[in-house]
Amino acid sequence: MKHRILMSLLFISSALVSCQDKKAESNKNVTAITESSAGLQFNQDVNAMLKKQLEYGKPSFDNPYLYSEKDLEVTTPILNQLLLDNGYKSLSNEEFNNKIKQIFNRIIDKNSSNKFLYVNFIDKCDKELHFFPNNAENNGIFVVKNQNFITDLYPLPAIIDYQKTYSETAREENSAPGSYKDASGNEVKKYLWKDVSNLKEQRKKNLQTLIARNLYLFNENKAQYKWLTLNDSYFMDALVKTFGYTQDTDLLSWVIERTKFDKKDPSDYGKLFWIKDCDENIRLHTNTFKVLQKLYLPNDSSENRFILDNIKSYLEYLGNNDNPESKVLKEAEKIKIMANLAYFAEQYKYNPSYNEGTKMMGRLRFFLGDSSKEILQKNNYFNLPKFKEWWDNADYDEYFVEECEYNGTCGPDNQPMNITEWRKQHPKK
Known part of the structure; x- marks a missing residue:
């Protein structure tokens, strides 16, 4: 034993x-990570900017360092060389511009003299350049034109081992005061970079993030995908939900499987299906429905078995005209989204491999008034092949869900008519 x-x-x-x-x-x-050869070589412009950044210390709420375009400019040669040293294959301007349009839905103006484009992850329609390190109130990336890569705004101490390459400047930091007096004469504590205990780990994470994002997005290097989903989930999630990038099936599947309908934040679930662009037009994510069809399997014991339940909850949410989406969507846009949701779910009613009872098309019929139904007809049911047939077949389902779920009149002593009884009173036209 x-x-x-x-x-x-x-x-x-x-x-x-x-x-x-x-x-x-x-x-x-x-x-x-292979250290950037540019970061290991002394550069006078970098040194001058480093002195300024070290003097202020690590930015904080009490001690905000005012970054400028120059702060970003001095880092880009270092970051560009770091990428090249780690296998990044720079795209041509045309290829890179097309990728930026495909992923972030932003157009790089070839005639603009600006060196950078700012992609705002909090307000995607805000195109101003924001030279602040990312935090809860500011989050975005810079597109570096002509060098063709993307990056956060990184302070120099957060990307280079300045104590090794710029040792003389680093020694000056040792004698820098640990506080300063503000305009009101109050003493404000500085957080010097040399005192950041995990600076080496932060630096490694920053550089790995830079490399992984660019290799994944622009070199289609799938080896970076796993690292990004584990270590950069906010960025990966935003690619789909904020910018509507659904071309990568693996990424889209990952976002779908971690996104459930939540009554506290119902609009988040809708981001899987549609996005409103800055031109005020909506984009419907047809790729989402393709992925959902692969994920929703008969007799599945995983969380994917609740896919139709989540869709039903979101359809009901959209059906309530008091929701925020009803204020930003035109009526035809909202009906188009709801029609596609119902159409996707209704296919399983006709598949004997599934025990599907959500009656989604009947629910749609219940929610839509006469004007909405006219929009459906005028738009030829949004060119969904079997929509009209399934819509007509769902008249009993509309009666059932209205009686039993929305009116709440069903009970032990009050059962709805079965379809045979109901059909006698409501014959097919």
Whole structure:
């Protein structure tokens, strides 16, 4: 018995080591960073900006360092070389511009003299340049034109080992005062970069983020995808939900599977299906429906079995005209979204492999008034092939959900008519 236990422990230990080795092997391409040769070489412009940044210390609410375009300019050669040293293949201007349009829906003006384009993750329609480090109130990336990569605004100490390359300037920081007096004469504490305990780890994370984002988006390097979903989830999520980038099926599946309908934030679920662009037109995410069809399987025990329940909840949310979406969507736009949701779900009513009882098309019929139904007809049911047939077949379902769910008149002593009884009173026209 002892021998068997010992052998079992050895087997488990061996399996764990093997698993860890495989994980390390799979992450090998995304964890090893080659230091930028540009960052290891002394540069006078970098040194001058570094002195300024070190003097202010790490920005904080009490001690805001006013970054400018120059702060970004001095970092771009370092970041560009870092990317090249780590295998980044720079695209041509035309290729890069097309990618930026495809991913962020932004157009790079070839005639503009601006060196940078700012993509705002909080307000995607705000095109002003915001030279602030990312925080809760400001989050975005810069598109570096002509050098063709994207980056956050990084302070120099957060991307280079300044104490090694700029040792003399670093020594000056050692004698820098730890506080300063503001305009009111109050003493304000500084957070000097040299005192940041995890600066080395922050620097590594910043550089890995830069490399992974650019290799993934512009070189289609799938080895970076796993790292980004684990370590840069806000960015990856925003690609789909904020900017409507749905061309990467793996990314779209990942976002779909981690997004559930939440009564506290119902509009978040809708971001899987549509987006309103800055020109005030909506884009419907047809790729979402394609992925959902692959994820929704009969007899599935995973969370994906609730896909239609989530869609039903969102359809009901849209059906309530008091929701925020009803204030930003034109009536025809809202009906188009609701029609596509109902159409997707209704297919499973006719598939014997599924025990589908959400009666989604009947719900849609219940929510739409006469003017909405006219919009459906005028738009030829949004060219959805079987929509008219399924719509006509859902007249009993409309009666059932109205009686039992929305009017609440069903109960032990008051059962709705079955379809045979109901059809006698409501024959097909």
